[in-house]
Amino acid sequence: MRIFASDRVAARSKFWYYAASLKKLKKSVGEIVSLTEVLEKKPTRIKNFGIWLRYDSRSGTHNMYREYRDLTVAGAVTNCYRDMAARHRARSTSIQIMRVQEVSSSKCRRAHVKQFHDSKMKFPLPHRIVKSQYKSLIVAKRPSTFF
Numbered sequence: 664m665r666i667f668a669s670d671r672v673a674a675r676s677k678f679w680y681y682a683a684s685l686k687k688l689k690k691s692v693g694e695i696v697s698l699t700e701v702l703e704k705k706p707t708r709i710k711n712f713g714i715w716l717r718y719d720s721r722s723g724t725h726n727m728y729r730e731y732r733d734l735t736v737a738g739a740v741t742n743c744y745r746d747m748a749a750r751h752r753a754r755s756t757s758i759q760i761m762r763v764q765e766v767s768s769s770k771c772r773r774a775h776v777k778q779f780h781d782s783k784m785k786f787p788l789p790h791r792i793v794k795s796q797y798k799s800l801i802v803a804k805r806p807s808t809f810f
Contacts, residue, residue: 667740667760703735711776712739713766719757730773736763
């Protein structure tokens with residue numbers, strides 16, 4: 664079972680929460696054998712992640728699929744928690760992440776992820792300030808920041 668938590672104590676607590684809800688298993692009759700952090704195989708390559716989740720809102724329980732573009736699974740899940748808190752006011756305790764999977768570029772559904780799949784993408788650099796150690800800080804005219 665993959666559990667996303669901020670630390671080991673929170674991970675153990677979430678495990679027992681899910682174990683009690685999925686199977687008839689209590690903390691008094693069970694034992695956690697190992698607790699390991701799963702590291703990313705290629706943390707320098709950007710990937711698309713699909714996250715299937717369930718969350719409790721003020722009106723009921725909702726299922727949702729979301730896509731994020733990040734370097735690691737943990738980063739994508741963190742973005743998901745923050746995004747859900749911002750857009751839906753969902754607390755982290757009310758969000759249950761069911762599945763996280765790397766999604767290929769051709770199978771991405773969301774437009775905000777697809778827009779970064781262009782290989783010839785360029786980003787403008789507006790309002791650049793040239794800082795030089797040889798120039799004086801006090802000059803008679805304003806700096807030109809648009810090149």
